[in-house]
Amino acid sequence: xxxxxxxxxxxxxxxxxxxxxxxxxxxxxxxxxxxxxxxxxxxxxxxxxxxxxxxxxxxxxxxxxxxxxxxxxxxxxxxxxxxxxxxxxxxxxxxxxxxxxxxxxxxxxxxxxxxxxxxxxxxxxxxxxxxxxxxxxxxxxxxxxxxxxxxxxxxxxxxxxxxxxxxxxxxxxxxxxxxxxxxxxxxxxxxxxxxxxxxxxxxxxxxxxxxxxxxxxxxxxxxxxxxxxxxxxxxxxxxxxxxxxxxxxxxxxx
Amino acid sequence: xxxxxxxxxxxxxxxxxxxxxxxxxxxxxxxxxxxxxxxxxxxxxxxxxxxxxxxxxxxxxxxxxxxxxxxxxxxxxxxxxxxxxxxxxxxxxxxxxxxxxxxxxxxxxxxxxxxxxxxxxxxxxxxxxxxxxxxxxxxxxxxxxxxxxxxxxxxxxxxxxxxxxxxxxxxxxxxxxxxxxxxxxxxxxxxxxxxxxxxxx
Numbered sequence: 001x002x003x004x005x006x007x008x009x010x011x012x013x014x015x016x017x018x019x020x021x022x023x024x025x026x027x028x029x030x031x032x033x034x035x036x037x038x039x040x041x042x043x044x045x046x047x048x049x050x051x052x053x054x055x056x057x058x059x060x061x062x063x064x065x066x067x068x069x070x071x072x073x074x075x076x077x078x079x080x081x082x083x084x085x086x087x088x089x090x091x092x093x094x095x096x097x098x099x100x101x102x103x104x105x106x107x108x109x110x111x112x113x114x115x116x117x118x119x120x121x122x123x124x125x126x127x128x129x130x131x132x133x134x135x136x137x138x139x140x141x142x143x144x145x146x147x148x149x150x151x152x153x154x155x156x157x158x159x160x161x162x163x164x165x166x167x168x169x170x171x172x173x174x175x176x177x178x179x180x181x182x183x184x185x186x187x188x189x190x191x192x193x194x195x196x197x198x199x200x201x202x203x204x205x206x207x208x209x210x211x212x213x214x215x216x217x218x219x220x221x222x223x224x225x226x227x228x229x230x231x232x233x234x235x236x237x238x239x240x241x242x243x244x245x246x247x248x249x250x251x252x253x254x
Numbered sequence: 255x256x257x258x259x260x261x262x263x264x265x266x267x268x269x270x271x272x273x274x275x276x277x278x279x280x281x282x283x284x285x286x287x288x289x290x291x292x293x294x295x296x297x298x299x300x301x302x303x304x305x306x307x308x309x310x311x312x313x314x315x316x317x318x319x320x321x322x323x324x325x326x327x328x329x330x331x332x333x334x335x336x337x338x339x340x341x342x343x344x345x346x347x348x349x350x351x352x353x354x355x356x357x358x359x360x361x362x363x364x365x366x367x368x369x370x371x372x373x374x375x376x377x378x379x380x381x382x383x384x385x386x387x388x389x390x391x392x393x394x395x396x397x398x399x400x401x402x403x404x405x406x407x408x409x410x411x412x413x414x415x416x417x418x419x420x421x422x423x424x425x426x427x428x429x430x431x432x433x434x435x436x437x438x439x440x441x442x443x444x445x446x447x448x449x450x451x452x453x454x455x
Contacts, residue, residue: 154332156318156320159348165320173335
């Protein structure tokens with residue numbers, strides 16, 4: 001008897017129980033057609049688009065940070081990265097709301113140039129970036145740390161600046177890790193609720209006018225229509241987001 | 255001219271090495287004798303506790319790696335994503351050193367680079383040839399070779415060619431090896447043991 005395996009698999013199973021239960025009841029006894037109706041798909045589309053955009057921003061803006069942290073171990077910077085993940089997410093929603101409100105000088109400036117975060121796609125994406133970027137950085141940092149630094153040191157010895165070394169030596173063969181990091185960040189964004197329930201409960205912009213992000217929609221359905229609608233909607237969302245997690249595995253392989 | 259007098263403590267190990275040499279210098283010592291630490295200090299990858307590093311009269315002790323004009327080559331230094339030709343000229347391009355086609359062809363011929371393709375897919379020995387040629391063509395003031403002559407067949411011949419090419423280009427070289435007898439291929443030999451270097455010739 002391999003006890004290690006027994007313990008490991010038991011707890012993995014326990015972790016998966018809620019999902020199995022959801023799948024069973026959502027497709028079976030509690031199946032409610034509104035849970036796979038057009039509103040749900042609009043909502044999932046909004047979630048996929050906004051999470052995808054957030055993942056793109058994560059890649060462009062935060063890959064350098066992950067690399068920098070990997071090559072310059074610094075506890076202060078590393079802890080700073082952790083802050084957005086370690087505080088309750090509704091607080092991030094509140095904070096972004098305050099920033100963009102007329103109370104703050106930044107907010108007044110944003111309003112004067114027509115930038116609005118509340119109930120907008122922009123606000124939604126920004127909130128998702130704030131919560132997913134630390135996850136992205138944490139998934140990329142070990143990859144950069146595991147790279148042999150010799151080629152980078154050679155490039156710098158030849159006179160390449162650290163930025164040049166990063167773009168010309170490190171990035172060209174990092175695409176697989178970047179893609180899998182982006183997918184991890186995207187799944188994190190898809191599951192976000194706390195911050196966006198405050199900042200973007202629904203979006204008031206075309207092509208998603210009046211549409212709520214999927215996690216918020218499940219909560220709405222639960223309060224309006226009860227358990228059945230919430231469960232069936234959840235199954236639809238799982239069916240969309242699990243392939244994403246599987247894709248991460250496939251990209252990482254090789 | 256490479257002038258260095260540096261000290262470094264790493265736990266129980268203590269390094270204290272002085273060299274003042276121009277030309278092609280061999281640094282021979284066993285694993286753990288301090289060869290790599292010393293070369294890394296010259297290249298700016300490790301900070302010395304005390305001392306100075308000067309190359310051609312210029313004090314580079316506190317300069318960042320990319321501003322020192324000194325390049326360290328190890329067996330793993332090659333940039334895997336580049337093609338051989340791109341790789342050879344990568345450093346020269348960076349420093350705006352003009353390399354004529356004739357010179358490129360001559361260096362390739364002399365160092366046995368008659369292959370193409372992506373550097374990451376080459377054998378270890380081929381990569382060493384490419385990375386050593388790249389360093390040479392970038393015309394650094396100082397070129398440090400940390401056991402990167404080790405996976406080459408016709409090794410002696412290669413080292414002799416490399417010595418001739420770097421001497422012609424006026425580049426000072428310090429190369430490390432575990433094999434004392436490599437000293438006969440160099441102009442100067444230092445043996446290093448337990449963090450202390452002794453000049454043999």
